[in-house]
Each structure stands twice: as C-alpha cells, then as structure tokens.
Amino acid sequence: NAGVMQNPRHLVRRRGQEARLRCSPMKGHSHVYWYRQLPEEGLKFMVYLQKENIIDESGMPKERFSAEFPKEGPSILRIQQVVRGDSAAYFCASSPPGLAGDTQYFGPGTRLTVL
C-alpha cells in the first residue's frame, strides 16, 4: 500500500536551468496538491489539480512555474529558469475523489537547491 511518491528526493540545479519534480499520488487518489516549504517555515499552498485539470493555482507564481496532472502518469511541477530563491522543499499531497475537504496525505518531498 504505497503512499504518495515523489522523485527525485534531492535536486540540484544551476541558475537558469529547469527543474522537474514528479509526484505519484496514492492509489485511487485523483486530487493532487503542491506545497512549498522554506527553511524554518510552514508549508505554503501552490496549486491543486485533478486529472487533466488545474482547479486552483492561486498560490503559484505567475511566471516560470507550471504544473500538470495528465491522464496517465505522475503530476509534474516544472520550474523554468530557476533562481536561488526557488531553493526550498516541495511537497506533493493527494486525496481521494469525493467531497471537498478529504484528508490530504503528503509525500516525502523534493529538496531543490539552486546554485
């Protein structure tokens, strides 16, 4: 009974490169959420997706960041032309289909370091 899977666990990029973070939700879950955590802070919501749809991207920076959750395969958070300020832990959570408010289960995170 695998939980939420994220890879890579650690990612190092130089300024200007692209970062791709992957998230496989728990089996049977069709809702995916991405959060960002800076050191010594709580998690901040970025985007909420269902299969092939972005439901809420109110926490996503307007430029360089994009997310998708295709019909097949994992959800992808993509950061183009990374800058030092993008260094953070990025967490994915998933919840089952159904009424709003279902419990979100978190993955282990991807720690992005931008040199």
Added chain:
Amino acid sequence: GQQLNQSPQSMFIQEGEDVSMNCTSSSIFNTWLWYKQDPGEGPVLLIALYKAGELTSNGRLTAQFGITRKDSFLNISASIPSDVGIYFCAGQLNNAGNMLTFGGGTRLMVKP
C-alpha cells in the same frame, strides 16, 4: 489572505512532561488538522477536526476545534523522546477549494 499564528515557536521539555501548543486564525476554518514533520520527511497527519467544539484524541494526543472556529490546540501527554519534531496546525475552508493553510510550526525538543 488567511494567516495562522502558531505558538510557541519552540519548546524544550523534559521527558514525561505534558505539552500544549495552539493556533489562532484571523478568520474561520471548517476543518482543523494537526501534522507532525520529522527532519527530511513530509508532514504526517496526527488528528483531524471537523466540527466546532470537537475534542478528539489519538493515543497521547488530544486536539480541540475552537468554538469560534478560529483556533485549535494540541496537547501531548507524558512526552517521550520520539515526540521530537515540528508540529504544524493547518486549516481548511472547504467551500473555497481544498487548499490547506499552515501555521509556522512548533519545534518540540524532548530531554531524556
């Protein structure tokens, strides 16, 4: 946007002591959640609260959903070394989407 103020920011206690931490919000939430995060890992759900006034226990943990829906507390009784970690409260407003709003965390250190 909504903000959650969590206190204390850190606690250093003796093994066996009880612990209390709380969260307050500038606006109401329909659901309150408490998570624990260990170093290098994602948050793990401890307790979920769905009704104002609700008091829920999970082993040595007890949490309450405030009557005003703007606050919640978490108590840990008889702390043990493995309680060490960062505890986060999170609020959810179901009718505004499923996003969670997190507090800043309480770092708990337990002295054996």
